[in-house]
Amino acid sequence: xxxxxxxxxxxxxxxxxxxxxxxxxxxxxxxxxxxxxxxxxxxxxxxxxxxxxxxxxxxxxxxxxxxxxxxxxxxxxxxxxxxxxxxxxxxxxxxxxxxxxxxxxxxxxx
Amino acid sequence: xxxxxxxxxxxxxxxxxxxxxxxxxxxxxxxxxxxxxxxxxxxxxxxxxxxxxxxxxxxxxxxxxxxxxxxxxxxxxxxxxxxxxxxxxxxxxxxxxxxxxxxxxxxxxxxxxxxxxxxx
Numbered sequence: 001x002x003x004x005x006x007x008x009x010x011x012x013x014x015x016x017x018x019x020x021x022x023x024x025x026x027x028x029x030x031x032x033x034x035x036x037x038x039x040x041x042x043x044x045x046x047x048x049x050x051x052x053x054x055x056x057x058x059x060x061x062x063x064x065x066x067x068x069x070x071x072x073x074x075x076x077x078x079x080x081x082x083x084x085x086x087x088x089x090x091x092x093x094x095x096x097x098x099x100x101x102x103x104x105x106x107x108x109x110x
Numbered sequence: 111x112x113x114x115x116x117x118x119x120x121x122x123x124x125x126x127x128x129x130x131x132x133x134x135x136x137x138x139x140x141x142x143x144x145x146x147x148x149x150x151x152x153x154x155x156x157x158x159x160x161x162x163x164x165x166x167x168x169x170x171x172x173x174x175x176x177x178x179x180x181x182x183x184x185x186x187x188x189x190x191x192x193x194x195x196x197x198x199x200x201x202x203x204x205x206x207x208x209x210x211x212x213x214x215x216x217x218x219x220x221x222x223x224x225x226x227x228x229x230x
Contacts (some may be wrong), residue, residue, distance in 0.1 A: 044221065057149075103154050
């Protein structure tokens with residue numbers, strides 16, 4: 001059971017917007033930066049966002065992030081079939097002295 | 111281009127030991143924290159641990175599940191990272207990813223992973 005909580009799955013239609021949530025606590029999301037990762041089946045994860053809403057080079061601005069209190073969200077606009085993947089949030093936990101991941105959210109583009 | 115290539119994953123019996131290696135290229139290895147993340151079959155991601163760079167004392171940090179059994183080390187002269195695993199358990203079965211770590215905050219580069227199977 002992950003300390004960071006994500007919905008197991010979300011689905012929406014192409015061209016629409018989806019929001020994936022990540023709920024934590026004051027010791028992780030509440031006081032530290034959040035990162036997001038995208039993983040396609042059989043491949044390594046890829047950094048999608050860091051420091052809540054910063055995009056590495058090559059990540060389109062359809063991907064954005066935000067944080068409020070002890071929760072963070074990943075927004076994806078203009079959904080494409082190629083966005084179907086599992087998305088993980090991550091954050092340092094100051095109490096555990098550990099980097100935590102959420103359980104992952106499988107995105108289906110119907 | 112950042113490149114991380116893991117090796118060493120095999121089938122090992124419970125209680126056994128194994129050493130994984132990661133060869134890094136395309137960046138100044140000595141300037142970065144490095145670590146390992148694992149993923150059990152069909153499961154999510156789990157941080158294993160990481161080692162800081164020389165400027166930050168090569169300090170290592172580990173997940174509670176592997177502390178006292180796993181050791182991360184690095185050789186800046188050969189741009190290599192290692193994960194020494196002892197007292198392996200069936201629950202250590204996973205794909206192990208070598209990762210570049212930004213200041214204990216996030217993982218900005220990943221290797222392709224190497225599979226470790228712990229089974230009798």
